[in-house]
Amino acid sequence: MKIAMIVVRTLMGLMFLFASVVVLFKIDMGKPPEMSEANKTFMAGIMASGYLLTFIKVTELACAIMFLTGRFVTLATVIIFPIILNILLTHIFVAPSGIPTAVALLIGDLFLAYYYRKNYVTLFAMK
Helix, strand or coil, X not given: CHHHHXXXXXXXXXXXXXHHHHHHCCCCCCCCCCCCHHHHHHHHHHHHHCCHHHHHHHHHHHHHHXXXXXXXXXXXXXXXXXXXXXHHHHHHHCCHHHHHHHHHHHHHHHHHHHHCHHHHHHHHCCC
């Protein structure tokens, strides 16, 4: 189970590291894939906010570093969950081609949350 946790944690860390660095440092990855009209509208809304994409990518970068270093993984799983959920819902409703990757991220995050479940006990303690 520990080896699986390390593999999942590392893969998620690398995926989020790559996704955030490419956007934050404006690295040209060639011609972007063709987007549907709904996806173009969605991305235009994110870009129009002026801050949202940067905020999401900085959060992904911070979580990627936590996953890759193995420090604060419990915190990273909590912080990244809403982003992963939004990625999944975006791919379900706007760009269905990315659903397999989004599902893999969700399963990976839930697996890590299950692995570190003892660390969440105090979050759910009624006081």
